[in-house]
Amino acid sequence: AQSVAQPEDQVNVAEGNPLTVKCTYSVSGNPYLFWYVQYPNRGLQFLLKYITGDNLVKGSYGFEAEFNKSQTSFHLKKPSALVSDSALYFCAVRPVTGGFKTIFGAGTRLFVKA
Amino acid sequence: EPEVTQTPSHQVTQMGQEVILRCVPISNHLYFYWYRQILGQKVEFLVSFYNNEISEKSEIFDDQFSVERPDGSNFTLKIRSTKLEDSAMYFCASSAERGFDNEQFFGPGTRLTVL
Numbered sequence: 001a002q003s004v005a006q007p008e009d010q011v012n013v014a015e016g017n018p019l020t021v022k023c024t025y026s027v028s029g030n031p032y033l034f035w036y037v038q039y040p041n042r043g044l045q046f047l048l049k050y051i052t053g054d055n056l057v058k059g060s061y062g063f064e065a066e067f068n069k070s071q072t073s074f075h076l077k078k079p080s081a082l083v084s085d086s087a088l089y090f091c092a093v094r095p096v097t098g099g100f101k102t103i104f105g106a107g108t109r110l111f112v113k114a
Numbered sequence: 115e116p117e118v119t120q121t122p123s124h125q126v127t128q129m130g131q132e133v134i135l136r137c138v139p140i141s142n143h144l145y146f147y148w149y150r151q152i153l154g155q156k157v158e159f160l161v162s163f164y165n166n167e168i169s170e171k172s173e174i175f176d177d178q179f180s181v182e183r184p185d186g187s188n189f190t191l192k193i194r195s196t197k198l199e200d201s202a203m204y205f206c207a208s209s210a211e212r213g214f215d216n217e218q219f220f221g222p223g224t225r226l227t228v229l
Contacts (some may be wrong), residue, residue, distance in 0.1 A: 005185045041222060043117075043118060043120075043205060043207075043219075043222045043223060044157075044220035045220070046218070046219065066123055089159065099162070099169070099170045099217075100147065100159075100162040101162070101172065102149075102211075102218065103159070104149075104157035104158070
């Protein structure tokens with residue numbers, strides 16, 4: 001079965017420190033990979049995506065993610081966290097042959113402490 | 115910045131009643147979607163819609179669900195006879211271009227509570 005795993009329910013980091021939010025996936029073939037962020041009472045906002053090419057993808061608000069095919073991972077990173085980054089982060093996968101259906105992870109809550 | 119909007123933000127209904135959840139996608143978008151998230155669980159794909167017809171649907175999207183774009187701006191999800199297990203947050207999304215690699219833009223969601 002196709003799935004996305006975000007192994008951490010919550011990640012705590014101090015402001016100014018680097019952050020990593022982990023994501024691994026299990027799909028057939030090469031997928032399209034996405035990260036979304038959700039702030040309270042808002043919809044999911046697109047952060048970045050990996051389609052093909054360079055394994056390091058840069059996105060909105062200083063976030064980046066690294067695609068690792070051998071480890072089937074797509075971890076979200078930021079060199080220096082801000083308190084305003086505190087939110088719920090979703091990793092999502094769309095199998096290349098799977099049409100528009102997007103498979104989401106369970107979400108990881110990021111808490112950045114001042 | 116254009117946004118997807120959804121109404122109502124919270125809908126409470128009795129089991130067996132029909133509900134219609136409304137969405138206004140971003141105006142130049144052509145592809146529309148519904149997802150749901152049961153409390154504490156993953157966001158799940160329900161259906162995609164293009165050119166006035168369903169292009170894909172999941173196993174969740176059974177005969178009690180239907181979608182419609184009645185007037186060129188709204189995109190609705192109807193649940194004919196609600197069940198307790200339909201209680202969830204329902205997200206509408208839209209995307210601009212054909213291409214499975216395109217990002218989808220999500221609305222803030224409608225929280226449906228079935229009593």
